[in-house]
Amino acid sequence: MEFSGTQTIAASVEKVWAFLLDVNKVASCAPGFQSLEELGEEHWKAVVGVGLGAVKAKFTLDVTRPEMQEPERMVVKGRGKAPGSAVELSGDMQLSAVDNEQTRMDWEAKVVVSGTIASVGARLLQGVAEKLTDQFFDCLKTKLQAADATVTAE
C-alpha cells in the first residue's frame, strides 16, 4: 500500500524539523504507541499496538532513519513483527517553508503487511491506515502549535 499527502503546519520549518528529530516526541504521536528503546545510534525498538476490526496486534518495530538532510528531508524505515504478522514501513517527508510561521510537509509512505493482519484485515487496511495517519498529523500539529502558544505566553 502506498499513501501520500500534504500537510500545512502552523510552525516554522526549524520547529517542525526539531520536533521530527526528537524520536520521543514523534513516538508520542504514533497511534497505539507503547514504548521506545534506543538500540544504538539512529536505531530504535518501538512497540506499537494496532487494531484492525476484530484483530488486535502488538508490533515490535525495528526503526532507523537512513536519510536526513537538515532541515528539509527525512526518511524513516521500520520493520516489525507481531504474532503471525509482519510489517515493513517507509516514510519520506519533505519540508518547505510557506512563510516564517508556516511549513508545508509533503509525505509519502509505503506499507507492506503480511500474515494474519493482511489476511483478516485486508479490506480494512486502507481505511485504518488513513485514519492512523490523520491521527498522527493531528497530534503533531496540536503539539507544535501548543508549543508555540506556550512560548508566546512566556
Add this chain to the structure above:
Amino acid sequence: MATEAFKHGLGESYKRKEDARFIRGQGNYVDDVQLKGMLYGDIVRSPYAHALIKSIDISAAMQVPGVLAVITGKDLDAAGLAWMPTLSGDTEAVLALDRVHFQMQEVAFVVATSRYAAADGVAAVEVEYEPLQVVVDPKKALAPDAPLLRPDKKDKQPTNQIYHWETGDRAGTDADFAEAEANGVVVKQDMYIPRIHPAPIETCGCVADFNKTTGKLTVWMTSQAPHVIRTLFAIVAGLPEHRIRIISPDVGGGFGNKVPIYPGYVCAVVASLTTGKPVKWIEDRSENIASTGFARDYHIHAEIAADKDGTVKALKVYTLADHGAFNAAAQPTKFPAGLFHICTGSYDFKHAFVEVDAVHTNKAPGGIAYRCSFRVTEASYLIERMMDTLAHDLGKDQAQLRLQNFIKPEAFPYRSALDWTFDSGNYEGALKLAMKNVDYEGLRREQAEKRARGELMGIGISSFTEIVGAGPGKHFDIAGIEMFDSCEIRVHPTGKILARIGVQTQGQGHETTFAQIIAAELGMSPDDVDVEHGDTDTAPYGLGTYASRSTPVAGAATAMAARKVRDKAKKIAAYLLEVGEDDLEWEPGRFFVKGAPAKGKTIQELAFAAYTNCPPYLEPGLEAVNYYDPPNLTYPFGSYICVVDIDKGTGQVHVRRFMAVDDCGTIINPMVVEGQIHGGLTQGLAPALYEEIMFDEDGNILNGNFQDYLIPTAMETPHWETDRTITPSPHHPIGAKGVGESPTVGAPQAIVNAVVDALAHLGVRHIDIPITPWKVWNILKEKGLTAD
C-alpha cells in the same frame, strides 16, 4: 414365502442408523476425545509467502506458564523427520528449516498443558525472516527470470515446472482441426477454475497417544484413509506397523481435505513420542482454509473441432495447473493429472489431445480431489462449457447439440478417444427426462418473451459423465498401495451380524447402506446388521473413502463377502435338509428344497447350526472376508438443467429452478442418495457463485475465514429438484456406481451455462467463476443495461 423380517433391502429408503447419535449430539468427533494428562499443540506459522528463516528464538516462549516444549524444524531434522513424502512423489517440509514457501507454512510446534498456554507460546516464539520475491501467478512461475521456488530439489527439477503430462492422439487431433478450419468450425475458449477449499465444518486435527510401556501409538485422527496413514507412519517414522493404531472417529466432513497427512499430525505424534503423554492438535478455521489441501486451480484453454452441422470431431486441451509450494496433489502415481481424461465427457469425439503443465508457486500445497474423483470436476466443467460455446457460435439449441453428439446407449461399453472404457450409459435418456420435467420448450418460450421485455433469464444444461471407483489396483494406487477395498462379515449364532469395512464414513451413511447391501444379499433386516469402520486395529485393510469409491469398491467387497456367507450357509442347509446343494433354491432369507418349499432353513437357523450343529466336513462358524479389486471404474452420469434470473440492478444471479437427473446405477437407499445429491449440488453452487481463495501479490491470503470466504448456507441454497434414471454397471456385483460426487462435478457448469445463456444475446460468451454480482453488474454496465 419371503421371510417377514426381510425389509429395507436395496432400493428402500431405510432411515440412517448413524443419525440416532448425530441428532442427539452424541457423535464422537476427534475434539471430543479427552485423555488423562493430555497436552495441547499449536503451530507457529509464517506470515510471509516466501522468506528465508534467519533465526528462531524459543526462549521467551519457554517462559510462558504451561509451555513444555517448542519443536522446530531443526529438532525434527535431527530425528530425520523434517521432510515427509506427499501423495504425488514430492517431499514437503513438516516444519520449515531454512525457508518458508507459502503464507501460514508450519515453522514450529508448541506443546503446552492447555490450549490457551499453547497459543500464548506461539505468540512468544521469535522468528526472524528475510523476505524473498513472491510468485503467486503460475504463468510468472514459468518465466525465465522467475526465482527458483524449490532450490531443495534443483537437481531433479531445475525450474518451477513440476511436470508436463499429455495424453491422446496429437496427430489425429491436429488433422481433425485442420479439416474443421477448412470446412467446419473451430471454437476456442480460455477458462479459469479458481483455487477453492473443501472447507469441512470440522477442521483437521488429531490426538496422538504413545504408550511408553506397551510401545503402542494410538492416533485419533479425522482422516478419510486411516489404513494408508498407518502404513505411511510406519514407513516414514520407522514405527512397527502393528504398534500403530489409527482411529478415525465420527468425521465432520472430509470432501478430500482429509486424505493427506498434514504437518500437525506428524508434530503431535513426535510430541507424544517425546513426552509419553497424549497430545491433541486441532486446527482453527483460518489454518484449515489457508494451509490444508485446496482444490482445482486449473487455467484451461480448450478447443473443439466440429462439422458445420455441430457434429463434434476432436477436442484439444491445454492446462496450466497451480500446485502451490509442494506437489501434494492427491493422485494415483500413474496419473499426475488424475482422471482429467474424462474431459471428452458424454460426447462421441473421434480424437482428443490433452496436455497439463504443473508449476510451483508460493501458495499452500494441495490439488486434492474436492468431492470429485481426481480432477473430474475440472474436466467436466471444461467440456460442458465448450459444448455451450459451440452451440452459441453455431446458433444451435444447447440441448439439441448435446443430443446430436451423445454417445448412443447401444455404443456401451464405449471406448473413448482418450482410451477409457465407459461401462454403461444412457445420456439421452437422462437429458430427455430432465427436459420433460422442466418443460424445456416452455422455458425457452418464456425466455424469449422475457428477453423481448428486456428481462434477463437463462437456461443452462450440464450433461456430465463421471469416472469413479478407483482401482483397478494395477492402475491405481495411493503411495504405492493398490486401490482395492474390503469387507469382513461375522454372523453371530443368533443370526445377527457385525460387518467391518475398509472404507470410512464422513457423513455418507455407510453404516446404513452397507448394512442394506448385506441385508439384501442374505435376506434379512438391516436392523440386524451393524457396520463398523475407521479403526485400523479391527477393520480390514482399505484405501479409504474419497473419489466416490466406497460403493463401487467396498460396496462390491461387501456384496461378495455376503455371498461367501450365503455359499457356506447353503452347504449347512444341504447337510441339515439331507439333500444335495443342487437341490436347494434360495429366496430372500431362506434356502428350501426344490419342489418342496415348506422344507427349508432360514439364514438365522443356518447361522445357529454353524455354531451348534456344523457339518463335520466344514469349519465351524460363519464368517467371510472379501478383498475386492474392481475390473474397471464406474461411470455415473446425469443431466442437470438450471434456470436463472439476473437482477439488472445488482447483478445478482438468482437460481430459480434446478432439476438434477442422476444415474448412479443400482440405488441402495434412495433417501441417502437424494441427501447426497442435495449436499453435492450445494457444493456445486458454491464455486459457481461464491468461492475462491484470493491472494494479493505478496502471497497474503485475503479471505482465510468464513467471514470473507463465502460458503452457501440455507439462505443462499435454492430448492433442488431431483429425479433419476437407472443404468446399472455391468461389472459391479449389484450394479451400483457411486453418487456422492456427481452433483458437485455436474452442477457448476449448469449454473454458468445458464448465466451465459441469459447474457448471450448481448455478446457474452464466457464468465469465469465465481460469478459474483460485481462481475455481472460490470458486464451489464458495459452493455448499458444496469437499471437506474
